[in-house]
Amino acid sequence: MNRINPAQTQAWQQLLELAAQPLELARLFAEDSTRSRRYSLGLGQSLKLDYSKNLIDDRVLETLLMLAEQTGLRGNIESLFNGEAINSTEQRAVFHMALRHRGDEPMTLADGTDVMPQVKAVLGQMKCFCEAVRGGRWTGFEGGAITDVVNIGIGGSDLGSYMVTEALKPYQGRVRVHFVSNVDGAHLTQTLAELSPATTLFIVASKTFTSQETMTNAFAAREWLVAAAGHEGAIAKHFVALSTNSAKVAEFGIDTDNMFAFWDWVGGRFSLWSAIGLPIALSIGFERFEQLLSGAWEMDQHFRNAPFEANMPVLLALIGIWYRNFLGSASEAVLPYDQGLHRLPAYLQQAVMESNGKSVDRNGQPVNYDTSGIVWGESGTNGQHSFYQLIHQGTQLIPCDFILPAQSHYPLGDQHAKLMANCLAQSRALAFGQSEQELRAQGELEALLPFKMHKGNNPSNTLLLPKVTPHTLGALLALYEHKVFVQGAIWNIFSFDQWGVELGKKQANVLLPCLTGGQDAAGLDASTRALLAQLKDWA
Numbered sequence: 001m002n003r004i005n006p007a008q009t010q011a012w013q014q015l016l017e018l019a020a021q022p023l024e025l026a027r028l029f030a031e032d033s034t035r036s037r038r039y040s041l042g043l044g045q046s047l048k049l050d051y052s053k054n055l056i057d058d059r060v061l062e063t064l065l066m067l068a069e070q071t072g073l074r075g076n077i078e079s080l081f082n083g084e085a086i087n088s089t090e091q092r093a094v095f096h097m098a099l100r101h102r103g104d105e106p107m108t109l110a111d112g113t114d115v116m117p118q119v120k121a122v123l124g125q126m127k128c129f130c131e132a133v134r135g136g137r138w139t140g141f142e143g144g145a146i147t148d149v150v151n152i153g154i155g156g157s158d159l160g161s162y163m164v165t166e167a168l169k170p171y172q173g174r175v176r177v178h179f180v181s182n183v184d185g186a187h188l189t190q191t192l193a194e195l196s197p198a199t200t201l202f203i204v205a206s207k208t209f210t211s212q213e214t215m216t217n218a219f220a221a222r223e224w225l226v227a228a229a230g231h232e233g234a235i236a237k238h239f240v241a242l243s244t245n246s247a248k249v250a251e252f253g254i255d256t257d258n259m260f261a262f263w264d265w266v267g268g269r270f271s272l273w274s275a276i277g278l279p280i281a282l283s284i285g286f287e288r289f290e291q292l293l294s295g296a297w298e299m300d301q302h303f304r305n306a307p308f309e310a311n312m313p314v315l316l317a318l319i320g321i322w323y324r325n326f327l328g329s330a331s332e333a334v335l336p337y338d339q340g341l342h343r344l345p346a347y348l349q350q351a352v353m354e355s356n357g358k359s360v361d362r363n364g365q366p367v368n369y370d371t372s373g374i375v376w377g378e379s380g381t382n383g384q385h386s387f388y389q390l391i392h393q394g395t396q397l398i399p400c401d402f403i404l405p406a407q408s409h410y411p412l413g414d415q416h417a418k419l420m421a422n423c424l425a426q427s428r429a430l431a432f433g434q435s436e437q438e439l440r441a442q443g444e445l446e447a448l449l450p451f452k453m454h455k456g457n458n459p460s461n462t463l464l465l466p467k468v469t470p471h472t473l474g475a476l477l478a479l480y481e482h483k484v485f486v487q488g489a490i491w492n493i494f495s496f497d498q499w500g501v502e503l504g505k506k507q508a509n510v511l512l513p514c515l516t517g518g519q520d521a522a523g524l525d526a527s528t529r530a531l532l533a534q535l536k537d538w539a
């Protein structure tokens with residue numbers, strides 16, 4: 001990987017100069033009738049990106065593309081696809097593209113290992129398992145078919161498969177899939193309250209098989225099952241594991257024949273394409289799971305081969321960098337106009353912020369520029385009636401990604417037309433606003449003009465999909481994954497570790513005995529001691 005400080009490139013300096021010359025969307029559109037055509041891009045019949053409503057012109061775009069070249073992005077993409085150990089602090093490759101590789105060619109790590117035989121073997125295992133469970137041949141301790149699957153996992157072992165299962169609910173088969181992640185007992189208790197132990201299958205999804213939340217919930221689920229079955233022999237029929245850690249899986253009591261493996265070159269937040277995607281396959285069927293992989297693969301090909309000026313992940317990443325590092329935006333909103341995608345913002349929060357929320361560069365030096373901003377969002381028109389006011393007329397620059405399918409899975413009257421009209425209206429209003437003259441022409445009261453005036457010039461991307469299908473969703477998710485990669489590469493940070501979250505995990509283990517046992521809190525800070533005392537008092 002190149003280790004170039006982006007702020008020391010010539011392009012960076014030029015972008016700083018360009019940022020001092022504000023651009024106005026209304027003028028840019030008025031002056032260039034070809035803008036919408038030139039600033040849009042398609043990925044076959046899967047996706048269309050319109051990036052014309054961004055505060056960019058050809059000079060900005062060219063300079064951003066120069067930044068990509070001058071920071072060595074080309075070489076970094078090759079290192080990624082060549083299976084080099086670009087997750088340097090953990091000495092691991094970042095090779096989740098192999099999981100969705102649909103061609104016959106090998107996918108080789110830098111040490112020469114072709115990972116495809118093992119990838120295909122696990123896919124084969126997942127296929128057989130899905131067919132057995134979905135076909136009713138995998139039975140519970142009373143001999144009945146499985147009706148419900150509970151995925152117990154957290155972070156990357158939950159967010160992706162939960163989000164996709166929700167998005168693809170229209171394809172759901174006979175088996176219902178539930179997700180339990182939080183260590184808050186409410187999550188497991190409320191989920192199990194609806195279920196019958198004899199027909200419930202648990203998936204314990206954990207790359208490390210050590211996450212406190214997952215293991216705590218898994219042990220509680222095991223107790224619930226064994227109490228109902230009356231014997232531990234039932235575990236084999238009701239628990240499977242998705243993990244890289246077979247020793248820990250066996251220690252828990254799950255037969256390793258019922259373990260679906262993945263590998264250390266699959267990062268947690270990029271793992272839905274691996275065995276971690278088993279709940280997705282159980283919900284929608286293995287064939288459709290493969291279609292999800294194909295969609296992501298289509299995006300992988302595009303990312304690796306398209307020139308930067310026509311490369312969707314590269315363009316989205318560069319435009320994001322423009323706002324973050326040069327126009328001062330602190331956050332970006334993801335706004336899917338599709339109810340099924342309601343967990344997409346939460347999923348992207350991990351993908352983006354756990355990856356690029358870093359302040360030390362790849363040389364171990366503090367960065368002297370901003371890295372990831374905050375990602376947030378909400379689906380459909382719900383956000384409009386909540387936080388959009390701030391995007392429209394607040395004091396911050398908040399670039400938005402609107403995501404809109406042309407067809408709905410639920411053709412109810414004119415509801416989808418209304419949803420689409422709202423989406424397009426928002427990006428239009430944000431971009432072009434409403435001037436005082438327009439308001440006056442509408443007969444608005446003079447006194448209200450300052451409040452109703454909408455300056456516009458709020459940027460957005462619009463991503464259209466024909467429909468949210470396994471294939472188009474796969475392409476969309478891979479688009480964001482590669483955007484994250486490009487931004488991390490240009491910011492010269494390691495995007496594939498997450499050391500910051502480790503400290504909190506350690507501290508939780510220190511504090512637990514202060515709450516559950518007689519552990520003395522004397523060595524802790526005064527605030528934590530006082531909070532502990534109050535909690536104990538109220539317990």
Ligand SMILES: O=P(O)(O)OC[C@H]1O[C@](O)(CO)[C@@H](O)[C@@H]1O
Nearest residue numbers: 154155156157206207208211268
């Ligand atoms: O799959 P595991 O090992 O339980 O880890 C869960 C999550 O915990 C993290 O390590 C940190 O929160 C994530 O990166 C990961 O997705």
